[in-house]
Amino acid sequence: MASINPAARSLRLLQQVGSRCLCPAHSRQPVAVAHNCPSHGQGHRAATRQGYASVKKPTRPAMEYAFEMASSNIRFGEGATREVGMDFLNLKTNKVCVLTDPNLKTMHPVREAIRSLEENNVNYVLYDRVRIEPSDASFKDAIAFAQQHQVDSFLAVGGGSVMDTAKAANLYSSYPDADFLDFVNAPIGKGRPIDKALRPLIAIPTTAGTGSETTGTAIFDYKPLKVKTGIAHRALKPLLGIVDPLNTRSMPAQVHLASGLDVLCHAMESYTAIPYNLRSAPPLNPLLRPAYQGSNPISDVWSLRALQMVVEYLPRVVKDPNDHQAQSQMLLAATFAGIGFGNAGVHLCHGMSYPISGLNKQYKHPQYQVDHNMVPHGISVAVTAPAVFQFTSAMYPERHLELAELFGADITNVKKEDAGRVLADRLRVYFQDLKVPNGIGALGFGSQDIPALVEGTLPQHRVIKLAPLEAAKDDLQRIFEQSLNIY
Template sequence: MFLQKFVLKWNTLARFANAKSFSTNGMLPEYAVEMACSNIRYGAGASAEVGMDLSNMKAKNVMVVTDRNLERLPPVQTVRESLGYNNIKYEIYSETRVEPTNESFQDAIDFARKGNFDAFLAVGGGSVIDTCKAANLYLCNPEADFLDFVNAPIGKGKPVPSTLKPLIAVTTTAGTGSETTGVTIFDYLPLKAKTGIASRNLRPTLGIVDPLTLLHLPNRVACYSGFDVLCHALESYTAIPFMERMPRPENPAVRPAYQGSNPISDVWSKHALTITRNNLKRAVNHPDDLEARSQMHLASAFAAIGFGNAGVHLCHGMSYPISGLVKDYVSPDYNKDQPLVPHGLSVVITAPAVFRFTAPACPERHLEAASALGADVTNAKRADAGKIVSDLLLTYMDELKIPDGISALGYNRDDIPALVKGTLPQERVTKLSPRKVEEEHLHQMFEESLTVY
């Protein structure tokens, strides 16, 4: 069926490729998808090879980015030993902020500029890897204003040059998938809004997925990062099809990283859902279950390959103001010195409402995703797809003790206008929703997410 639709559309596009009047607004729809991903190395103990990798890259002076907690734990000690054994000069930057901001990014950028580094090594979760990407980008572009590369409409959205330094990312969480993607996310404090930078040129040179790094992952971190995996896969699988995304770029060099659901990403996203079904609960509830945590590590990378090329949509778009407008919520197993809604929690908390909303646009896709996550959809009706996905998500959330809606995170009905306002600029992801979303839809979904059980 997909091939028939593709051939029909291709024939149409071939006839009208240069016709500016092809669409009512003069824009041509997309017709191609481009697959991009970091090199990935998987294996227990693989992080001990980074010294040899950097030596092979002829690196002379490396900036190692991590955080204060990880700095004293085995994952960082392992890479330090590897760097020392291979006579690699390095300096450690451990001031990474969980859920980074423009200010914390700038601090890392300043550190990088003072050090004159020729390579980067990130050891940590998404916040660490994203901070490392930003340091690399702005070190290599010293004349750039900070907002030059930041996604529009908050920033200028300029293309990221390809002349960045080598960057190796050792991921220590099974969640963000930042080790494979060209995306870096942060809170822009002047607007209290989450935004980011997206470009294939930001991708790490090498992503290392070493299951041994997960042995020290606390319960809530394993839980929330696991739900991030689930939502990455579910959102990318249900995103708008790539051939419906507009406009088609005038030059393939500026084709966006997030391109809509496509046959290549689908394979990775759906497989990530299956792995998550079989391993998420075990990985959270049994920290010594190395097999389950290892599988979730793989699921994170697989989902990232999927969403890194297809994109995410409303769960992530709505999550950004939930994180950015946090009042006084403090999560167990995270830094208690600062209010923080962990990323995976902010993403999944609206997921039941989101997929009830998006299901009518592509019910078959939602049912296929529900089946991959363990639902019996043998006799399911298309009209029930949203409820089936929502009920299944609520089962996962309840069993893994996700708080009861955004009200449990400190928000109330009076906060909804601000949450909607914070979502509206997130067009990079919200426009990938399979169903067009208006301001009143966002308001309704936040309303439904005040409590979820």
């Protein structure tokens, strides 16, 4: 397999930004009309769906011209958890809200973190009711706890559910008079920007998947609409992520699997997202520039490296619970992917996963100790991936071929129009070897459920609008149909 040099590719991308053709076919702005493109003459037809207006001199740039890189400080190393008490001591905090879930509260990561707080005489209160796959109700419960105890800093010890809950508790503790939907992503919420610094939050991940220790995103089930949505802003990101491989040693194999699949989709979606400079017009105020900006030369480096690591190490982790090297590398891959997608964003796999989780009625994944039916997030994003990337390959097929090559495909003589099929085939083989549930059918969904799944996807503007090719209602329906069984 040919080696990929992400740094060299990134330099080439930076050099190309000023000279790239900006017609809709190459800007990947979805339309379906013939237009005149200076580079291609009359009748050049775009694989997109909206008109191509005549260019007028703008009062400000017509397209985005900048991207921002934001990430938490990261401390990586075995045993680094023992330092967290000193971190809060250095911050001179008065009362820390420690958040975790009921399964973790007596396990090593939480015990070690609390021991460190106590040894450094840091005052804290413990909230151990975090719901795995949180909801609006569980977010509100944690928010009320933090407000009641008047804490001035936060420590999250757990997986993405815990870290996301801590972000929400931090946000609404800083805005005690805000309505819950004020900061929730539009169109479900108002998408209000965060215009002040929040309290310090330190995150200690115990799963190798979400990368939430690096990002400004908090995801939850919004029960009134039976869909997942979230809150996204750079101000939400933790001050510090302590990434300690000792904290993932107790993860069951199926939790490793689901978490690793989330990393895989983070990396693939962020690398194939619409480029930052073709996403939309720049904001009137940089405060309004979204956390998810589209693919960019820096995120590309992190996303590609994360995918390389997942392809190599996830099968080892699932096969052997004592493969500590593979576990450590998967935890690092999750952080790498978090830096990548936390700035570039994800698209259709994640957008379509939210109704899969929200509309689940009967599925409960093995080895998850929860008292409710649940499709783990990583499973819900993976089951549509083969069909999604076959669809999106119509734009930037070269990138899709690069991804297929990372999964072991020989792309030497593959035509661009076959990029999606080749990548989808490699994904199916990879998933079958890992015994991933065989499509949404294995999760309890049938053809009769697809209209509701489509309707649940359409409001997910924050992510689906980052797809390299616009997915209309009939496209989403076709992707769900192709995902009933995936191998």
